[in-house]
Amino acid sequence: MRRGDVPARRCRSGERVAVVGAGTLGLLATQLLAAGGPAELVAVDPRASRGELAARCGATTLITPDEAAATPWARHFDVVVEAAGAPGSAALACGLARRGGRVVLAGLAADGDHPLRALDLVLPQLTVHTVFGAPSRAWSHAVRAFAAGHLDPAALVTHELPLDDVGAAFRLLDDAASAAVKILLRP
Incomplete structure (x- = not known):
């Protein structure tokens, strides 16, 4: 290995x-x-x-x-x-x-x-x-x-929520049935 x-x-x-x-x-x-x-x-x-x-x-x-x-x-x-x-x-x-x-x-x-x-x-x-x-x-490779644009973090954002909804964001991430991958919190 x-x-x-x-x-x-x-x-x-x-x-x-x-x-x-x-x-x-x-x-x-x-x-x-x-x-x-x-x-x-x-x-x-x-x-x-x-x-x-x-x-x-x-x-x-x-x-x-x-x-x-x-x-x-x-x-x-x-x-x-x-x-x-x-x-x-x-x-x-x-x-x-x-x-x-x-x-x-x-x-x-x-x-x-x-x-x-x-x-x-x-x-x-x-x-x-x-x-x-x-x-x-x-x-450094990452x-x-x-x-170089080979990695696009925006493609992984599945939800956008206001910053005040941080608790809801964590609940989405904990929910196995949810489609959430990454959640963008907006101020």
């Missing part, structure tokens, strides 16, 4: 790419990966409401985790970024990568189990990258990506 890699550096023009998780991290990864010119960029998320956001960020298709686990998606992608941090999402990401494919584990939560069987990594000869412990140069 390699650590500290930036997903966009690993996407080449014409590759098939998937991003597991269409929250903030997944949508930003989708934007970066779209800049690499993939032939196909699939967002994987259980919430249909994330489809429009993922499309605005460059995804060509949105599928659910159940759809992703079935053929024809299994072992289909050159690059897979796991950005969900949900139990099972790392294993799903590894199952989507083709033989010799590359997987970036970016969304793993610090707590909870994220089981990965060694054979699921070794037999398909996957290269696995993590972003934890990224070197400081990764931050700043350059924002400056």
Whole structure:
């Protein structure tokens, strides 16, 4: 495993790419990966409401985790970024990568189990990258990506509320049924 890699550096023009998780991290990864010119960029998320956001960020298709686990998606992608941090999402990401494919584990939560069987990594000869412990140069890369327009934070804003409604904003973010990703509070 390699650590500290930036997903966009690993996407080449014409590759098939998937991003597991269409929250903030997944949508930003989708934007970066779209800049690499993939032939196909699939967002994987259980919430249909994330489809429009993922499309605005460059995804060509949105599928659910159940759809992703079935053929024809299994072992289909050159690059897979796991950005969900949900139990099972790392294993799903590894199952989507083709033989010799590359997987970036970016969304793993610090707590909870994220089981990965060694054979699921070794037999398909996957290269696995993590972003934890990224070197400081990764931050400068992110700043350059924002400056170059490869990352558009406005695309993630799903709600605008007056500053006085900050409590309502937090309730929206806590509500799993809500489509909220980022909320802009206006003075």
